Amino acid sequence: MRKISANYIFPISSMPLKNGIIILNDKNKVVKIIDTKGNLKEIENLEFYNGIIAPAFINAHCHLELSFLKNKIKKKQLLGNFILNLIKEKNKNIEKNLKLDFIKKADNEMKKNGIIAVGDISNEEISFPVKSKSKIFYHNFIEIYSLDNSKSDLIFEKAIFFLSKISKKFKNLVFSIVPHSPYSVSDNLFEKIKIFSQKNNNIISIHNQETESENELFFSKSGHLYENLKKLNLDLSKFSKKEKTSIEFFFPKISKKNKILLVHNTFTSEKDINFLKKHLEKIFFVLCPSSNLFIENKLPKIDLFYNKNLNVAIGTDSLASNEKLCILEELKKIQNKFPEIPLENLLKWATINGAKSLNLNENFGQIKVGKRAYLNLIENVDLKNMKLKNASKIKVLNF
Numbered sequence: 001m002r003k004i005s006a007n008y009i010f011p012i013s014s015m016p017l018k019n020g021i022i023i024l025n026d027k028n029k030v031v032k033i034i035d036t037k038g039n040l041k042e043i044e045n046l047e048f049y050n051g052i053i054a055p056a057f058i059n060a061h062c063h064l065e066l067s068f069l070k071n072k073i074k075k076k077q078l079l080g081n082f083i084l085n086l087i088k089e090k091n092k093n094i095e096k097n098l099k100l101d102f103i104k105k106a107d108n109e110m111k112k113n114g115i116i117a118v119g120d121i122s123n124e125e126i127s128f129p130v131k132s133k134s135k136i137f138y139h140n141f142i143e144i145y146s147l148d149n150s151k152s153d154l155i156f157e158k159a160i161f162f163l164s165k166i167s168k169k170f171k172n173l174v175f176s177i178v179p180h181s182p183y184s185v186s187d188n189l190f191e192k193i194k195i196f197s198q199k200n201n202n203i204i205s206i207h208n209q210e211t212e213s214e215n216e217l218f219f220s221k222s223g224h225l226y227e228n229l230k231k232l233n234l235d236l237s238k239f240s241k242k243e244k245t246s247i248e249f250f251f252p253k254i255s256k257k258n259k260i261l262l263v264h265n266t267f268t269s270e271k272d273i274n275f276l277k278k279h280l281e282k283i284f285f286v287l288c289p290s291s292n293l294f295i296e297n298k299l300p301k302i303d304l305f306y307n308k309n310l311n312v313a314i315g316t317d318s319l320a321s322n323e324k325l326c327i328l329e330e331l332k333k334i335q336n337k338f339p340e341i342p343l344e345n346l347l348k349w350a351t352i353n354g355a356k357s358l359n360l361n362e363n364f365g366q367i368k369v370g371k372r373a374y375l376n377l378i379e380n381v382d383l384k385n386m387k388l389k390n391a392s393k394i395k396v397l398n399f
């Protein structure tokens with residue numbers, strides 16, 4: 001049995017407790033949470049920590065397989081150029097073992113940073129052996145793309161074949177088939193993913209409005225992203241201007257029966273959110289602030305998401321566009337720009353909301369009696385103002 005206390009406990013599913021005590025049994029299950037009302041008496045074998053104890057973090061968006069691209073791509077050159085450089089770097093003949101080393105390191109880094117579950121985009125098989133052995137739970141998004149309507153059968157069949165192969169090989173992993181983005185998936189392919197999602201317990205994750213020029217592309221078939229897609233020799237001839245924003249264009253094409261993770265949302269407006277109004281309960285707005293600053297040097301309207309009380313979750317994106325895989329760092333970046341958002345909310349986004357987005361809230365994202373405890377200690381917090389400091393850091397207490 002362990003008795004654990006700190007300056008504050010944030011169970012997330014209930015009110016924060018000053019000097020609360022969590023009692024764990026030998027199987028690491030929470031058997032009791034004691035509210036001392038800030039009045040901690042001497043208790044035998046009590047472990048006391050300075051800081052805040054919170055549930056382990058959920059990283060709702062990552063690409064583990066891109067870890068080898070750390071420090072390889074230049075910052076702040078907009079999404080169109082980022083994609084071109086990413087493809088260029090990916091096409092270089094990098095040794096498989098080297099890629100695997102980066103994947104192992106990145107998995108380890110996330111563990112040390114108190115991340116217990118990840119929504120991970122996978123285009124290839126390379127990361128699965130590491131993920132299947134990891135302490136971290138991975139929901140794997142098999143991402144597909146093709147703008148060519150006539151190839152949609154082939155692309156989808158290949159994805160199904162890949163899914164059946166890897167789900168037999170890695171039985172403890174969970175998979176969904178997802179569209180890459182509104183601008184890289186044809187109507188036919190969107191339709192196939194929709195039918196598949198409706199029949200299966202698929203979670204939909206899609207990169208959304210990561211660049212201003214994504215809206216421009218759909219509105220007027222012009223702009224930075226359009227020009228860069230042309231450089232990829234894609235057949236954009238059938239791509240007509242829609243006079244719609246990206247969300248207005250693609251949202252009708254995806255299943256509404258499933259959880260929907262909209263990733264980035266850097267250029268999502270209030271009008272877009274109103275457009276989604278009927279479906280907001282199912283939608284998770286996954287924010288990856290470090291990656292947005294890296295690629296576009298811009299953050300989403302996070303105050304708007306907060307004020308509208310939307311389901312927000314947090315992602316790191318990959319090491320191709322981030323220096324660290326650390327959810328706490330993402331929260332610091334949000335707090336720096338939007339200090340009005342309370343720490344309790346930021347922690348809710350980083351824990352229970354991420355868990356809900358990946359259908360994992362039964363196991364992760366909260367400290368609750370009867371549940372297995374996965375605990376982070378956040379050290380070096382400004383407890384007087386309940387704010388993170390730049391020097392705040394994570395210590396994993398119980399994984």
Ligand SMILES: [Zn+2]
Pocket residue numbers: 061062063121207263317318
């Ligand atoms: Zn991504």
